[in-house]
Amino acid sequence: MAAPNPFEKQTPIPGVKHIIAVSSGKGGVGKSTVATNLAMALGRKSKVGLLDADIYGPSIPRMLGTLGQKPQINPETNQLEPVTRYGIKLMSIGFLVEEGAAVVWRGPMLFKAMDQFLRDVNWGELDYLVIDLPPGTGDIQLTLAQKVPVAGAVVVSTPQNVALIDVKKAVDMFERVNVPLLGMIENMAYMINPANGEKMQLFPKGEMDSYAQSKGIKKIGEVPFNPSVGLACEAGIPIVEANSNGAEAQEFMKIADRIREILP
Numbered sequence: 142m143a144a145p146n147p148f149e150k151q152t153p154i155p156g157v158k159h160i161i162a163v164s165s166g167k168g169g170v171g172k173s174t175v176a177t178n179l180a181m182a183l184g185r186k187s188k189v190g191l192l193d194a195d196i197y198g199p200s201i202p203r204m205l206g207t208l209g210q211k212p213q214i215n216p217e218t219n220q221l222e223p224v225t226r227y228g229i230k231l232m233s234i235g236f237l238v239e240e241g242a243a244v245v246w247r248g249p250m251l252f253k254a255m256d257q258f259l260r261d262v263n264w265g266e267l268d269y270l271v272i273d274l275p276p277g278t279g280d281i282q283l284t285l286a287q288k289v290p291v292a293g294a295v296v297v298s299t300p301q302n303v304a305l306i307d308v309k310k311a312v313d314m315f316e317r318v319n320v321p322l323l324g325m326i327e328n329m330a331y332m333i334n335p336a337n338g339e340k341m342q343l344f345p346k347g348e349m350d351s352y353a354q355s356k357g358i359k360k361i362g363e364v365p366f367n368p369s370v371g372l373a374c375e376a377g378i379p380i381v382e383a384n385s386n387g388a389e390a391q392e393f394m395k396i397a398d399r400i401r402e403i404l405p
């Protein structure tokens with residue numbers, strides 16, 4: 142007899158049209174920055190939620206200036222009410238435990254926490270639910286793919302070859318769990334030299350582009366490195382909001398438009 146297929150138990154979240162997973166193999170390449178700004182950019186024209194699925198290192202409360210906020214429980218439905226910021230509905234383990242407190246959950250607890258974030262939060266009507274995943278290809282990623290139909294994944298990477306091996310793992314994982322890849326976003330792709338306005342390469346350009354081409358993965362964005370992107374996140378006002386006319390914000394708007402084309 143064939144083994145039971147864990148992906149048969151996927152159930153949509155009522156009212157949520159498209160679930161987008163923001164992922165990377167490697168840590169620290171800018172997933173949370175991209176997820177936050179992408180949610181903000183999509184939020185200009187659509188109803189958007191942002192779920193911080195990084196149970197071990199939640200970043201969203203800080204990046205959106207909502208540290209210390211406590212989601213309310215609706216006594217009638219027993220659901221958690223998301224925290225709303227800039228019109229985006231947010232949920233994060235960071236709202237529920239103190240910042241800096243270590244969450245030491247393993248498999249079953251993670252499974253339960255993810256389930257609650259997907260089912261027991263009053264997401265309401267959303268065009269897009271953006272999910273900021275932790276780095277790697279572990280339990281949280283698999284739980285997500287098993288529990289809900291993910292419309293597509295975005296893989297974030299920096300350009301150099303040390304990131305490539307992790308990108309390959311992430312792409313391989315999404316293929317195995319039948320989650321379509323919406324595309325790749327190259328973060329810190331270049332920097333504008335303040336002295337002469339020319340593009341500078343921060344990292345040696347590796348084989349990322351040829352790998353993506355060989356797999357038929359589209360590059361849907363190239364976000365420049367700019368200290369103001371990081372500063373804006375630290376200040377809790379993402380760059381799409383803080384400097385909406387800047388090159389970085391404009392790139393996030395373009396990425397949002399591309400995603401709207403793929404997932405109307």
Ligand SMILES: Nc1ncnc2c1ncn2[C@@H]1O[C@H](COP(=O)(O)OP(=O)(O)OP(=O)(O)O)[C@@H](O)[C@H]1O
Pocket residue numbers: 165167168169170171172173174175195198200275276328329364365366367368369370371372374
């Ligand atoms: N385009 C950018 N320009 C300047 N700084 C950036 C850019 N993107 C990200 N950063 C900075 O790089 C650091 C890592 O970013 P971020 O936390 O978004 O990465 P991550 O992939 O979510 O990390 P983790 O794997 O720990 O979850 C942060 O300090 C962030 O402000």
Ligand SMILES: [Mg+2]
Pocket residue numbers: 172173174195200273274275
């Ligand atoms: Mg992160």
